[in-house]
Amino acid sequence: MWMFYSHYPPGFLKFTPGLLFFFLFNPQSFAVKAQVIPKAVEISGEESEIGYKFYASNVNHCPVSLIFSFDAVNICGLPTKRILVEANVQKQFLFEMKLCDPRKDYKFEYKCNTWLGDTELSSYDSTFIYTLPFPKGKAYKVSQGYFGIFSHQHLQALDFEMPEGSSVCAMRDGIVVCIKNNSRIGYNHSSSMEDANFILIYHKDGTFAIYGHLMQKGNLVAEGESVQQGQVIAYSGNTGWSSGPHLHVAVFSYKPGENFDIRTYSAYFKEANQAKTILQEGKTYTSIHP
Ligand SMILES: [Zn+2]
Structure with missing residues (x-):
């Protein structure tokens, strides 16, 4: 009679400025109590002329929503809403962040929550x-x-x-x-x-x-x-x-x-x-x- 759907706390990643990074991201759990575990969404990044470009690879058979939160100094261009990653996609571009002032020091760290599907699903077929x-x-x-x-x-x-x-x-x-x-x-x-x-x-x-x-x-x-x-x-x-x-x-x-x-x-x-x-x-x- 009872199906429970829950979400578990995010992993937390730290970046070392100036290094290329490539992380296997911990999966988040979505559940009929814990069992709906999306396969790992792989977040990767590379330095660009103005900062970093972020990418994600998704092996799940449905889109996945990523919600980033940053703790950053002298970093601009951060995403303010969820980013949708397509199903079964390799290295989809997410966003590019840049230094607000290239002459100054910067640092950043972030965490990223993942959910199956579109967390901002605004239109679906209600007449189906x-x-x-x-x-x-x-x-x-x-x-x-x-x-x-x-x-x-x-x-x-x-x-x-x-x-x-x-x-x-x-x-x-x-x-x-x-x-x-x-x-x-x-x-x-x-x-x-x-x-x-x-x-x-x-x-x-x-x-x-x-x-x-x-x-x-x-x-x-x-x-x-x-x-x-x-x-x-x-x-x-x-x-x-x-x-x-x-x-x-x-x-x-x-x-x-x-x-x-x-x-x-x-x-x-x-x-x-x-x-x-x-x-x-x-x-x-x-x-x-x-
Ligand atoms: Zn039921």
């Missing part, structure tokens, strides 16, 4: 119609809906009551960004929050979908793989903080923050009786997609 996350003809009850009082108080997330081993379908086309599949632990206590298996999928409008509490090794797709709407991607389970076999899904994007550092979005679904509806807690819906 999702398909139910199970095969055609199957019907399951929404045991907890948006802002449900059990564990969705802050989340527009949906729980479908379904037996372990049920087929789980992609609700929308996308690319698989991250998978956890090694847990077989699940019980109704927050201490098992980190034990939920899941699949995280990135959509082309910048949103993500999470499919959580999957059975051990229940994934049928791999990281980096493209999936089609309606495709069977996994088998459901009861891993993580869960009071019984069910599937948890949510559409969201990451945002900087301390606690629930995600922004969830309501989604329209089509099902047997309605072409476009917001799903309601307690009701049972029948899938019509292939």
